[in-house]
Amino acid sequence: MIDRLVGLWRSVGFRLAFYYGFLVAITMLAALAIVYLQTVGVLHQRMARQVGLTAQQLLTDVNEGGVDVAGAAIARALTDGRDSDSEIYLLVDREGRKLAGNLDRAPGAVAHAVPTQRRVERDGRSVNAYLVMYALSDGGMLMVGQDLRDQELIESLVASASAAAGIVAVLLLIGGTFVFRQELERSVSAIRLTARRITTAGELRERVAESGEDDEFALLNRDINAMLDRIESLMDGVRHVSNTIAHNLRTPLTRILVRLRSAERADNDPAQRRDAIQGAIREIEELTLVFEKLLQIAEAEAGARRRRFTEVAIDVIATDVVDLYEAVAEAQGATLLREPADAILLPGDRDLLAGAIANLLDNALKYAGQGAVIRVGTQETAEGARITVQDDGPGVPDQELTRLGTRFHRLSHDGTPGHGLGLASVQAVAALHGGQLRFESAHPGLRAILELPRATR
Template sequence: MIRTLRQLWRSVGFRLAFYYGLLVAITMLAALAIVYMQTVGVLQQRMVRQVSASMQQLMVRYDARGADGVAGEIGYALADGRNSDNEIYLLTDREGRKLAGNLDQIPSMAPDAGDGVHRRVVRSGQSAIGYIVMKHLPDGGLLVVGHDLRDQESIESLVASASAAAGIVAVLLLIGGTFVFRQELERSVGAVRRTAARIAAGELQERVEPSGEEDEFALLEHDINAMLDRIQSLMDGVRHVSDTIAHNLRTPLTRVLVRLRAAEQGLGADDPQREAVATAIRELEELAVVFEKLLQIAEVEAGARRQQFAQVALHVIADDVAELYEAVAEMRNITLLRDPADMAFALGDRDLLAGAAANLLDNALKYAGDSATVRIGTHTVDGRAQLFVQDNGPGVPPAEFERIGVRFHRLDRSTPGHGLGLASVQAVVALHGGRLQLGDAAPGLRVCIDLPVAGD
């Protein structure tokens, strides 16, 4: 549950919808709170005014006719049928004897001078909370005027219940609106995201399908499609130029090599020019190899061979590559181990993956040093097929991990090479939707091709 909520929270659409819904809910709850406070406040003020007016009226009657006049007025007020269920009256003499009213006993002490307080009282045999004002009369008696709060509390409870119900509705609207808003945003943004993923996988012809609506997302989709058209046009132009250059250079290189080899054969063994011609031939052959690798990398990065993907047994590839390089390892006094040899299957191009594995093993044998131990292993970990090559040689500083695989970047310039081997491996792994992982083997280097298993 917590993991699901964390995944939802990572969604920008969910967070925006949540913040918007939360703002709406807070606004609604604030409005309900204002309505509640205003309603309760009006009822409270009305009650206070009624009690104060009744107290003033009774004090005027007391000034005119004394305690008997007040007792008569109280009796009339309780008998007139208007608010009789809520009115509270009590008139006592100086000894505390009840002269008139509906209170059974004098409430607990309350401040004089007309200040109203809330007290529990016993009225007509029933206990209740009331708002009362107590006034000591000049003859020593006590006058109590008040209002039963039961009806007001009922009204307040009704308003509070209505506010709570409205609050629950607001929260439900918040939750429902959040998911609806997120789904709508995902529908619009998801098409762009899925198209971008397919393009990143090499399907450069993909475009965002128009939604048919005239909104901001439709304008974004149009702009993205226009940008993709422009990018594809530029890439096609660059690819055409690079292919033309490579092929146009390959042909004259081949001709030069043929002529140099013919010239070399025509020179005598002691001819001083023979060594210069041989050196030129080697340099041109290395240049041809560079062109071939660059063309291969360009072809892989363009995704041209994706249609040839099928289930590939990585453990069989590792077996074949280990057998191929066994003689090289023995010649360099390197121990080559095939461990672990677990089965691992991935979806891909067997020739490309075999070439990538051969590149990794060739680099390990080249840089691990004499008397080193090199392992090539295969296994399946957490639903991922892995083929790795590990050695116990000098290794690579972790700071250089990010630069490994950059074209023409070489850590050891003294060792023959062109700096394109790992670049081609990177391109092959990316074509297969995998990851090239580098790690410190302590000592040595571990390079792992991590691919989705076949069927994922």
């Protein structure tokens, strides 16, 4: 039993429910105590006021008309039918003889004007009374009071109701604790079950079951599922990159090995050996560029450079890149057009954004062909900024649009230089800035759209 209680107490849901229920119970009991004290206090105040007024009136009668007048007033009060069963009077002379009233005998106590509770004899029964006693000038004594049976009955009813309410509060506390724990356990169990399956089986396709509700746990489930989607996507990307690197490196490494073995042969003349070594050096330099690109993408995806963000002018960066590429475009017979731009200031990394725009321009110049017209635009949007690079070249098939930006993915293998990492690096820069890169057909040509928010997430 103790072990079970200890196990329950270790549950966060049980402790939260217990604390909440305990606070509710304390609040209810405090409210009941206040009601009880206020009710009893009001009754006591009413009784004290009534007894005091009656006693003062009788004292006035004694002072003005003597004990006979006071006795007659007591007799009328006991027969008028108003509170006659609870009113207490007693008027005695200096010898202790009863002159008027409904008490059997005077209680043995000295006179005092401060109301007190004491036992008195009335109609042969001992009752608890609220009583004041005044000494008269002729040596007699006047007693005025109120039978407390009705008062005690009311207090008993209020106390019983408070006790019943307290018991109900405790039962609600106990029941509510278990119900709250079960509800919390039900909401958390789906997350725990999914996490256990992923941990034991390594199956990243597992997702937390959606409840269809809109409470905090439903939002948490969606966030966890979104996180798992992202993790699965990253793991797929890692597998894809690993496979692609292994596939793409095998050919250049084989060529390097062949060239170096050729250079190793002693019978080769110096010119052939020099050509073999220079070819191997070029291959190694190409591989170095590939790894540098991959490292840049990894650094951007990890968010390591976000702390370097400053306010940058997006329009100025785009204009500088266009100016830089004008000579390249002219050499290829292409035309670069800088469309009217809005002045836009956003937080970001100037070098990375410039590199991203340069990659989009380089991609457009590479695939749009001779005589292409390439337009670069920057527009301010409600969310932030939109950078567009559009060409009028042959474009991309619709089924290929979603694959653009995948690492090592290339549309053609006709000898066009590149490794399929340029657009992937733009994707990484967009993600680092909390934005996105998307592509759409321009009819003719391709339109690349880089959207950046006003504040990174």
